Each structure stands twice: as C-alpha cells, then as structure tokens.
Amino acid sequence: MNVSAKPVDWADRNWWRGATIYQIYPRSFQDTDGDGIGDLRGIEKRLEHIASLGADAVWISPFFKSPMKDFGYDVQDYTCVDPMFGTNEDFAAVIAKARELGLRVMVDLVFSHTSDKHAWFQESRLSRDNPKSNWYVWADPRPDGTVPNNWMSMFGGTAWRWDPRREQYYLHNFLSSQPDLNLHNPEVQDALLDVLRFWLERGVSGFRFDVINFYFCDRYLRDNPPLPRELRNDSIAPSVNPYNHQLHLFDKNQPENVDFLRKLRAVMEPYAAAAVGEVGDAQRGLEIMAEYTSGNDKVHMCYPFELLQPTKLTARILEETFQRMNRAAPDAWPCWAYSNHDTVRLPTRWHASEAALKNYAVLLMCLRGSACIYQGEELGLPEAVLTFEDLQDPYGKEFWPEFKGRDGARTPMAWDETANGGFSANAKPWLPVPLDHVARSVAGQQGVPGSMLEHYRAALRLRRDHPTLKHGAMDAMWTAGDLVQFLRLGVQTLFCAFNLGDGTVEARLPEGHWHPVGADTGAKPPAPTVTLGPWEFCLAGRD
Incomplete structure (x- = not known):
C-alpha cells in the first residue's frame, strides 16, 4: 500500500x-x-x-x-x-x-x-523511613488488624493489600500487584x-x-x-x-x-x-x-x-x-x-x-x-x-x-x-x-x-x-423520537440529521439554500423535508 x-x-x-x-x-x-x-x-x-x-x-x-x-x-x-x-x-x-x-x-x-515490581515500590516497601517510603499510599490497619477503610478494587474485593515488611496496607485500585502512587x-x-x-x-x-x-x-x-x-x-x-x-x-x-x-x-x-x-x-x-x-x-x-x-x-x-x-x-x-x-x-x-x-x-x-x-x-x-x-x-x-x-x-x-x-x-x-x-x-x-x-x-x-466539523461550534441539538438534528457552525454552516432507529422519521431543514454534503458516506441530499428510513442520515451545507 x-x-x-x-x-x-x-x-x-x-x-x-x-x-x-x-x-x-x-x-x-x-x-x-x-x-x-x-x-x-x-x-x-x-x-x-x-x-x-x-x-x-x-x-x-x-x-x-x-x-x-x-x-x-x-x-x-x-x-x-x-x-x-x-x-x-x-x-x-x-x-x-x-x-x-x-x-x-x-x-x-x-x-x-x-507494578509492584517497579524499583520505586521495591524501595518503598522496605521500611517506613526510606527515601521512597511515602511514594505510595500506605496506611496502618484498624485496631483489629482489618483494612483501613471500605474502598473497593475495580477488579473485585478490598482495595487494600497487607505488606508484612512494613506491617501496613497499601492501596491498589486495580490488581493487588498494582500499588497506587501517592501523588500528594x-x-x-x-x-x-x-x-x-x-x-x-x-x-x-x-x-x-x-x-x-x-x-x-x-x-x-x-x-x-x-x-x-x-x-x-x-x-x-x-x-x-x-x-x-x-x-x-x-x-x-x-x-x-x-x-x-x-x-x-x-x-x-x-x-x-x-x-x-x-x-x-x-x-x-x-x-x-x-x-x-x-x-x-x-x-x-x-x-x-x-x-x-x-x-x-x-x-x-x-x-x-x-x-x-x-x-x-x-x-x-x-x-x-x-x-x-x-x-x-x-x-x-x-x-x-x-x-x-x-x-x-x-x-x-x-x-x-x-x-x-x-x-x-x-x-x-x-x-x-x-x-x-x-x-x-x-x-x-x-x-x-x-x-x-x-x-x-x-x-x-x-x-x-x-x-x-x-x-x-x-x-x-x-x-x-x-x-x-x-x-x-x-x-x-x-x-x-x-x-x-x-x-x-x-x-x-x-x-x-470540512474544517467546521473539526473546529466549529455546535448549535443546540433537537430530537424527536429516534431523530437527532444539530447544526455545526464555522467557515460554513452544516446541517446534520440522523435517524438512530429502525423506523422512518422526517427531518426539516432550516430555511436557506442548502447543498449536499458527504454523498460518498451515503448521506441523503437535502430538501425542505427529508424522509429518513432506518439508520439513514442527511448532511447539508450552507455557505
């Protein structure tokens, strides 16, 4: 290619x-x-x-x-x-x-x-007073030895893992092998x-x-x-x-x-x-x-x-x-x-x-x-x-x-x-x-x-x-059932209407002289009222 x-x-x-x-x-x-x-x-x-x-x-x-x-x-x-x-x-x-x-x-x-294999963590877990001891989120257990709070890991279970070297828990929002950095x-x-x-x-x-x-x-x-x-x-x-x-x-x-x-x-x-x-x-x-x-x-x-x-x-x-x-x-x-x-x-x-x-x-x-x-x-x-x-x-x-x-x-x-x-x-x-x-x-x-x-x-x-699609403003959307319509505003005005469903909807273009846009994407050409079948869309431009 x-x-x-x-x-x-x-x-x-x-x-x-x-x-x-x-x-x-x-x-x-x-x-x-x-x-x-x-x-x-x-x-x-x-x-x-x-x-x-x-x-x-x-x-x-x-x-x-x-x-x-x-x-x-x-x-x-x-x-x-x-x-x-x-x-x-x-x-x-x-x-x-x-x-x-x-x-x-x-x-x-x-x-x-x-990772818990990172050199920062390997040093941090050695003691409570080494140069990187405060680089991760460490916390003492509750008096009964349980986890510091009720936070949960995204991957299931508590977000805390006990480390016997420091006799503290460290935070892991994901796997227990992914200790959380202390960005404070x-x-x-x-x-x-x-x-x-x-x-x-x-x-x-x-x-x-x-x-x-x-x-x-x-x-x-x-x-x-x-x-x-x-x-x-x-x-x-x-x-x-x-x-x-x-x-x-x-x-x-x-x-x-x-x-x-x-x-x-x-x-x-x-x-x-x-x-x-x-x-x-x-x-x-x-x-x-x-x-x-x-x-x-x-x-x-x-x-x-x-x-x-x-x-x-x-x-x-x-x-x-x-x-x-x-x-x-x-x-x-x-x-x-x-x-x-x-x-x-x-x-x-x-x-x-x-x-x-x-x-x-x-x-x-x-x-x-x-x-x-x-x-x-x-x-x-x-x-x-x-x-x-x-x-x-x-x-x-x-x-x-x-x-x-x-x-x-x-x-x-x-x-x-x-x-x-x-x-x-x-x-x-x-x-x-x-x-x-x-x-x-x-x-x-x-x-x-x-x-x-x-x-x-x-x-x-x-x-x-169409630079308007990349950089332009967006006028407020308006919807009716499965129909969504909006304008993009920039070096030109673009009208966009999408049927997000399996039925048929009708889109009404604002007044003005509109020309077709995006024909090679399958967009329907503009008309004062455009009938959009299932999953069809209409794109139009106005200079």
Missing part, C-alpha cells in the same frame, strides 16, 4: 481539536518475530493502513517494561520498552515512520499506579513529569492518560458512602462487581488533581503536544471531563463513557449528554469513542446492524469534539467469543461467566485471509483470531465499494474536508 503523507504543521498547538485518533493495542496489532504477540516493528509495518484511513494520530497502549499481570498497565519501568515489544530503537523507528506518513504518535501513560507527595509528581519529558524529547506528540481521575485519593482515607441500588449502573464496572455498590467520593475525583493537570499541561506546551484523559466514573464522568478540560490550562481533552456504555445510544441520551456537558463547562473538549480495549466491541454491545454501524461512524465525525477509533472498529469487528481456557484477562477470570472480561475486544487484528488473519506466523497467538474476523479482514474489504473499511475512510474524509 502506497500512501502519500498529508501536509502537517508540526508546530500547530491546536492539532488535537477535532483530530481523529486511532488506538493500537500493541499485543494484538501485528507480530513480526513469530512469538504470537504483536510488537513495535509490527506497528511500524502497519502504519500505512492507519494513514490510509485518514487518521491524524495514533494512540499506542502501554509497551513499557512490565510483568504483564495487567498486560502493560502495570508498569515496571516508564522509560524502557518491554523486550516483548522490541527496543527503544524500535520505538524511534515507529516515530520516524509515523512522521513520514503525517501521523502523530501518542503514548499511553499510567500515572495512577505502577511532590517528589512523586516531579518523577512523573520527568517521564513526560523523556517521551516528549523522543518525538512523542501527545499522551493518553489512563484513569486520569484516579491520581489522588482522600488524604484522610474516609469511607465511601453506599450507593443506592437505583443509582447503580455498569458503565464502569460490570454489575456483578461490588465496586458498583459505593459512591466513590473519596478514592478518586479529588480536587487536588486539577493542579497536577495544570503541571502536566505546562510540560507539554513547549512541545505542541496534547493529551486525552480517561475519566472512569459512572455518576459524574461528564462533569469531571468538563472540569478537567475547561479553561485551556489543564488536560486538552478527555473521553467520558457516555458512548462506551452498555446501553444503546438513543437520540435522547445524546441530547442529554450534550446538555449536561454544556451546563458543566461550555468550553470543555470531549474526545468521543465507541470502543476501546476495555469495552465490548460496538456491534455486539449495541446489537448494531451494518447500517447502524455506518450511521454511528458518520455521527462520530459530525459531533463537536475529537474522536478515537479502536483497531478493528473500521472493519466492523464484533466481540470475539472465547472459551474460559482462552482467557488471559484476570478481570474476566475473576467474574466468569457473568462477566467474560476484556479479551473479547483484544483479539488480534485480521489483516488478510491467511492463517491467523495475517497477524502472526505462530500457530497459537496469545489470543485466537476468530474466523468471523478473518472474513472481515483489511485485505477482504480493501477497495470494495460499500465495505465498512471504505465507509470509514469516507467518514474520516468528510471531517477532514
């Missing part, structure tokens, strides 16, 4: 506004050394595919040295590539190739916690800011910050109150997880986080770098996102979970989402996503037809904000069906079979119709490649009119060709 690089202004500090970011899960993208696990050389090899889609940047999930208990989200060394993925030199080659193709590279950084300690903040500088100096254009609202916990370790049953939902954790039984007032979302986000922003500014933060909160995700991205002095953008939730998107949910966001902070900048490595893939999660998936793709490109696309989303891949014996994810093993974990969204990419979909020469990759994914491979859809891959290319081209 020969792809011509699009012109890029590498000094543009606002490149992230309206950008389309393609997420790579490195274990599952492309294996080049035959061990059954993807690697950095594989990413370099396949970057042309991402450039051909029309993406502006790639976000690479963690590839740092790690024991891989949580597949890289348990970092042992922030500045060293894990040998499983290659070397720091291989990462430099990824940066160079991406730059040739006009793609920016964003690195996934985990600042909430480390300025030395910890400085060390993390140095990690940021390390990768910026090596040509990184931005970052994805994992669980950005988990950086600080309450200084006084106060108990979380219970959450009434009627307010519980499974948008962050599955319903079988007792994590959903608490209102998480004190284990995350602390006010001190805002000042640290300002420090992160200050380090990135001289490099024209940008960041997207993951806000994991079932009750206040949108409001936290608005707080963290408003004012142009904190993180650039965050993705909330409103489009990642199990509940199928409706016109009303979309309208309420934007209303809440505008009330919280009109200048907040979201980064919308339907899928990622932690969620059930979109076609399965929302039982979406091909027509619905194509509608959603264009809708994503028309919403105010930036957008993330997860590898395989452009192929319409459904969630993989795996046996318990196939599972690698500790989260899935803990709650099987009511919750099957995250591996179904993490299976390897299908590049062609050869063995393992062209992902690996190894007879048994780290996760199997489903046959129905191979049938939807890149090679099988390449150049095929009407294929999901070509539709995604048209959808991304729509945004690229």
